[in-house]
Amino acid sequence: xxxxxxxxxxxxxxxxxxxxxxxxxxxxxxxxxxxxxxxxxxxxxxxxxxxxxxxxxxxxxxxxxxxxxxxxxxxxxxxxxxxxxxxxxxxxxxxxxxxxxxxxxxxxxxxxxxxxxxxxxxxxxxxxxxxxxxxxxxxxxxxxxxxxxxxxxxxxxxxxxxxxxxxxxxxxxxxxxxxxxxxxxxxxxxxxxxxxxxxxxxxxxxxxxxxxxxxxxxxxxxxxxxxxxxxxxxxxxxxxxxxxxxxxxxxxxxxxxxxxxxxxxxxxxxxxxxxxxxxxxxxxxxxxxxxxxxxxxxxxxxxxxxxxxxxxxxxxxxxxxxxxxxxxxxxxxxxxxxxxxxxxxxxxxxxxxxxxxxxxxxxxxxxxxxxxxxxxxxxxxxxxxxxxxxxxxxxxxxxxxxxxxxxxxxxxxxxxxxxxxxxxxxxxxxxxxxxxxxxxxxxxxxxxxxxxxxxxxxxxxxxxxxxxxxxxxxxxxxxxxxxxxxxxxxxxxxxxxxxxxxxxxxxxxxxxxxxxxxxxxxxxxxxxxxxxxxxxxxxxxxxxxxxxxxxxxxxxxxxxxxxxxxxxxxxxxxxxxxxxxxxxxxxxxxxxxxxxxxxxxxxxxxxxxxxxxxxxxxxxxxxxxxxxxxxxxxxxxxxxxxxxxxxxxxxxxxxxxxxxxxxxxxxxxxxxxxxxxxxxxxxxxxxxxxxxxxxxxxxxxxxxxxxxxxxxxxxxxxxxxxxxxxxxxxxxxxxxxxxxxxxxxxxxxxxxxx
Amino acid sequence: xxxxxxxxxxxxxxxxxxxxxxxxxxxxxxxxxxxxxxxxxxxxxxxxxxxxxxxxxxxxxxxxxxxxxxxxxxxxxxxxxxxxxxxxxxxxxxxxxxxxxxxxxxxxxxxxxxxxxxxxxxxxxxxxxxxxxxxxxxxxxxxxxxxxxxxx
Ligand code: FES
Ligand code: FES
Numbered sequence: 001x002x003x004x005x006x007x008x009x010x011x012x013x014x015x016x017x018x019x020x021x022x023x024x025x026x027x028x029x030x031x032x033x034x035x036x037x038x039x040x041x042x043x044x045x046x047x048x049x050x051x052x053x054x055x056x057x058x059x060x061x062x063x064x065x066x067x068x069x070x071x072x073x074x075x076x077x078x079x080x081x082x083x084x085x086x087x088x089x090x091x092x093x094x095x096x097x098x099x100x101x102x103x104x105x106x107x108x109x110x111x112x113x114x115x116x117x118x119x120x121x122x123x124x125x126x127x128x129x130x131x132x133x134x135x136x137x138x139x140x141x142x143x144x145x146x147x148x149x150x151x152x153x154x155x156x157x158x159x160x161x162x163x164x165x166x167x168x169x170x171x172x173x174x175x176x177x178x179x180x181x182x183x184x185x186x187x188x189x190x191x192x193x194x195x196x197x198x199x200x201x202x203x204x205x206x207x208x209x210x211x212x213x214x215x216x217x218x219x220x221x222x223x224x225x226x227x228x229x230x231x232x233x234x235x236x237x238x239x240x241x242x243x244x245x246x247x248x249x250x251x252x253x254x255x256x257x258x259x260x261x262x263x264x265x266x267x268x269x270x271x272x273x274x275x276x277x278x279x280x281x282x283x284x285x286x287x288x289x290x291x292x293x294x295x296x297x298x299x300x301x302x303x304x305x306x307x308x309x310x311x312x313x314x315x316x317x318x319x320x321x322x323x324x325x326x327x328x329x330x331x332x333x334x335x336x337x338x339x340x341x342x343x344x345x346x347x348x349x350x351x352x353x354x355x356x357x358x359x360x361x362x363x364x365x366x367x368x369x370x371x372x373x374x375x376x377x378x379x380x381x382x383x384x385x386x387x388x389x390x391x392x393x394x395x396x397x398x399x400x401x402x403x404x405x406x407x408x409x410x411x412x413x414x415x416x417x418x419x420x421x422x423x424x425x426x427x428x429x430x431x432x433x434x435x436x437x438x439x440x441x442x443x444x445x446x447x448x449x450x451x452x453x454x455x456x457x458x459x460x461x462x463x464x465x466x467x468x469x470x471x472x473x474x475x476x477x478x479x480x481x482x483x484x485x486x487x488x489x490x491x492x493x494x495x496x497x498x499x500x501x502x503x504x505x506x507x508x509x510x511x512x513x514x515x516x517x518x519x520x521x522x523x524x525x526x527x528x529x530x531x532x533x534x535x536x537x538x539x540x541x542x543x544x545x546x547x548x549x550x551x552x553x554x555x556x557x558x559x560x561x562x563x564x565x566x567x568x569x570x571x572x573x574x575x576x577x578x579x580x581x582x583x584x585x586x587x588x589x590x591x592x593x594x595x596x597x598x599x600x601x602x603x604x605x606x607x608x609x610x611x612x613x614x615x616x617x618x619x620x621x622x623x624x625x626x627x628x629x630x631x632x633x634x635x636x637x638x639x640x641x642x643x644x645x646x647x648x649x650x651x652x653x654x655x656x657x658x659x660x661x662x663x664x665x666x667x668x669x670x671x672x673x674x675x676x677x678x679x680x681x682x683x684x685x686x687x688x689x690x691x692x693x694x695x696x697x698x699x700x701x702x703x704x705x706x707x708x709x710x711x712x713x714x715x716x717x718x719x720x721x722x723x724x725x726x727x728x729x730x731x732x733x734x735x736x737x738x739x740x741x742x743x744x745x746x747x748x749x750x751x752x753x754x
Numbered sequence: 755x756x757x758x759x760x761x762x763x764x765x766x767x768x769x770x771x772x773x774x775x776x777x778x779x780x781x782x783x784x785x786x787x788x789x790x791x792x793x794x795x796x797x798x799x800x801x802x803x804x805x806x807x808x809x810x811x812x813x814x815x816x817x818x819x820x821x822x823x824x825x826x827x828x829x830x831x832x833x834x835x836x837x838x839x840x841x842x843x844x845x846x847x848x849x850x851x852x853x854x855x856x857x858x859x860x861x862x863x864x865x866x867x868x869x870x871x872x873x874x875x876x877x878x879x880x881x882x883x884x885x886x887x888x889x890x891x892x893x894x895x896x897x898x899x900x901x902x903x904x905x906x
Contacts, residue, residue: 379791460793460799662891666890692886694882697893
């Protein structure tokens with residue numbers, strides 16, 4: 001397989017390091033500056049590129065290229081990150097050529113998409129990269145024209161010296177600039193003077209998308225490439241015992257069938273090495289259809305796995321995890337959760353004296369919520385291309401954080417990291433699933449075994465039944481009221497399979513004198529992973545439904561109750577470690593109240609539900625308006641308010657919020673997997689119900705809080721509160737409270753359980 | 755294996771495949787027309803939508819033998835450079851997020867407008883409900899269709 005890009009430049013530009021707390025620190029360690037000697041783009045004349053900073057290349061002909069460093073999975077960083085560079089570089093955005101950068105964590109930073117981090121973590125480095133390059137160009141012009149650099153100005157890719165009337169294009173000075181010393185003390189623009197950031201720009205890959213260009217790894221072909229698929233065990237808790245490939249091997253186009261072990265015994269996994277199945281049964285052939293057919297002829301027997309121990313490293317240090325044996329079913333899991341909910345749990349936070357407050361309460365409200373495992377269901381099923389030889393490895397495909405799996409690949413393949421090249425393709429969705437790297441390792445091992453380039457393809461069924469799901473969660477909320485209906489204590493006890501959802505330091509922590517948060521877990525052999533706003537996506541459903549019911553009991557408007565609590569948290573916070581900014585939180589609710597016409601009598605015809613949440617450093621709130629259509633509740637309108645600091649690309653940001661709302665409505669109503677004896681009852685979209693066009697709202701109005709605060713997260717924050725707002729609106733529509741997701745189950749259940 | 759004659763985007767093509775092979779895989783892997791996507795393989799998601807004699811069809815569930823002597827259009831044949839009104843409207847409304855579902859969405863929309871140039875909201879929603887978008891771009895899809903229909 002021809003190696004397209006040999007660039008392995010290790011010149012330091014950005015320094016990033018992972019903090020012990022799990023956070024990521026990025027520091028600016030000086031600018032790399034050199035004339036480019038490697039090929040970066042196939043499509044442009046490479047020899048003329050002058051690289052000004054790691055992200056910017058300019059030719060003498062004034063072609064300006066900005067590299068997007070971060071993996072693109074639909075959050076539109078291909079557009080928004082280069083916009084940030086262009087802003088400080090001061091170029092005409094329409095003339096900028098945007099390219100996907102190579103995978104090179106030294107030169108291009110952390111390169112991971114997740115935790116709504118892309119813009120947050122690149123905001124400062126990209127501004128500095130743009131500003132530094134602009135400064136270098138001004139220096140070069142000042143030298144050429146023999147004028148003081150302070151007198152050299154820029155505008156839209158041009159340099160000017162007003163007094164002498166001299167001017168020139170950036171390209172004229174690019175090679176000279178690239179030879180100049182690194183500027184110190186770079187000055188960044190004032191947010192108020194931005195003209196690229198804050199103006200809507202179309203997706204730079206829009207035309208390629210609508211014309212069906214080969215953007216995704218599944219669309220790529222290499223000389224001699226074979227297709228591989230993996231037959232994984234039919235149930236969680238099982239493994240391959242034996243197989244007979246004779247029939248499958250006779251099928252047309254089939255090259256090989258073999259069993260393959262993914263990680264060796266005792267392998268110490270990194271935090272994102274999660275895999276569900278270790279013994280793989282692999283079928284390799286010429287085309288996907290032939291391999292799919294041959295799989296039907298496999299004769300495999302599977303046996304139960306006993307209890308296993310795994311050592312997992314990660315940001316928080318090494319842990320031993322015991323994976324239980326057994327074939328799990330949803331019904332028994334729910335029973336077990338109910339049982340665990342009554343047992344003592346781990347205390348996560350305690351303020352005041354909640355026990356006494358509950359003992360003395362005039363009234364106690366207690367409610368329990370549950371949510372199922374969710375499959376990510378990225379529209380592009382999992383896949384990766386690998387070509388591994390004894391000397392080197394090339395991997396091409398969709399992944400959210402290639403730098404996290406690279407060390408694992410190095411260990412498993414016994415190659416040094418500089419012999420492993422990963423190319424990042426556009427992802428057909430990720431939602432957290434593509435942060436895990438097992439499928440890169442699978443593709444690499446298969447390629448090494450068959451000594452050819454291989455495209456590993458998961459069928460939809462493989463993808464949906466593999467695991468790495470949003471965990472199964474439950475939480476019991478309790479609130480204590482005094483005789484005047486004042487809230488005197490709040491208690492959350494959350495649990496899950498196999499992790500609990502509780503964020504102990506989030507609202508309403510800080511707003512109630514007596515507060516207790518507890519968590520418990522039940523281990524499982526069904527694997528879990530990050531799913532759009534992990535844990536938050538459940539908490540916002542449960543907590544925000546509970547607050548709605550609490551407001552009703554207290555005789556208060558649900559928005560007003562939240563605002564009162566937030567006022568308390570702002571003016572006189574309880575405890576010290578409150579995660580959120582009560583002022584910003586109240587800000588989105590206030591904006592939403594106004595924009596949704598919350599108190600406007602005209603809106604009485606809708607069954608309205610409200611919810612708000614804080615996560616990924618941003619604040620989001622929605623009003624969901626339900627009507628009855630064809631005898632069923634239908635979300636007709638949604639109003640959304642978001643505070644995510646400076647908004648880079650407003651129209652694309654609106655698209656992201658609208659998408660999160662639709663995704664949230666879909667998952668709240670329909671999402672979920674049901675297991676029986678370790679087997680998922682859903683393995684494709686005929687049984688796993690996804691929201692469809694006709695079920696999406698007629699309108700979703702999105703409002704951003706105007707802000708000059710550095711950008712905070714956007715891909716995830718609007719998602720969690722949708723669940724709560726839907727549940728609260730459903731209550732208004734049906735008179736029933738919805739405690740268990742997906743809501744469609746209780747909606748279809750006409751018996752009145754309340 | 756059999757020799758199958760196809761007309762794709764106005765061009766005659768011959769492939770030597772198992773006649774039961776779905777058109778989806780013939781397009782993608784034999785003819786390298788990769789704008790038609792695989793999403794489910796069971797006619798549930800619409801990612802693989804093509805036109806057969808002008809009608810939207812899920813190519814994952816159409817055996818290639820049944821496509822002989824019919825006019826097949828794929829996203830690559832809808833227009834050369836994204837100039838079809840539906841594609842233009844898609845760009846105007848910046849519909850895509852991840853983009854994976856969008857070629858299928860566009861093919862469904864183009865077929866709808868061909869048979870019904872002035873669809874009602876309800877007709878648009880019905881026609882487009884066979885195409886899943888996990889990114890949730892349905893509102894913009896509807897807006898783009900209305901724009902392409904000249905309703906905006
Ligand atoms: S791949 Fe054909 S409808 Fe999903
Ligand atoms: S844009 Fe991602 S699935 Fe539709």
